[in-house]
Amino acid sequence: MDKCRSCGAPIKWVVTQKNRRMPVDLEPVEGGNIELHPQGEFRPPLAVYHSIRPPGIKYYISHFATCPKAEQHRRKQQKKDLPNPVIRGVVSQQLSHSEEQ
Numbered sequence: 477m478d479k480c481r482s483c484g485a486p487i488k489w490v491v492t493q494k495n496r497r498m499p500v501d502l503e504p505v506e507g508g509n510i511e512l513h514p515q516g517e518f519r520p521p522l523a524v525y526h527s528i529r530p531p532g533i534k535y536y537i538s539h540f541a542t543c544p545k546a547e548q549h550r551r552k553q554q555k556k557d558l559p560n561p562v563i564r565g566v567v568s569q570q571l572s573h574s575e576e577q
């Protein structure tokens with residue numbers, strides 16, 4: 477099992493439809509918006525975002541949205557100067573989602 481390097485929470489790595497790696501919380505959650513599609517033994521599951529969430533599916537949430545140290549993640553990324561624009565987009569999307577709630 478993988479763990480977040482910042483907060484130690486159990487996570488799993490998935491890939492987005494743009495083929496970017498992204499950590500999600502290990503367990504599906506009520507407010508999640510990511511459906512995971514298994515892609516076989518040797519590839520991480522594919523993350524599919526749902527803005528309208530049909531029932532009967534387990535939804536996961538990006539760990540960037542729940543990590544208590546997400547601020548730190550972002551600062552580190554900025555310092556290293558290798559930000560991932562896709563992931564960054566996901567993060568701000570997720571954050572604005574949670575602010576709405």
Ligand SMILES: [Zn+2]
Nearest residue numbers: 480482483543
């Ligand atoms: Zn974390």
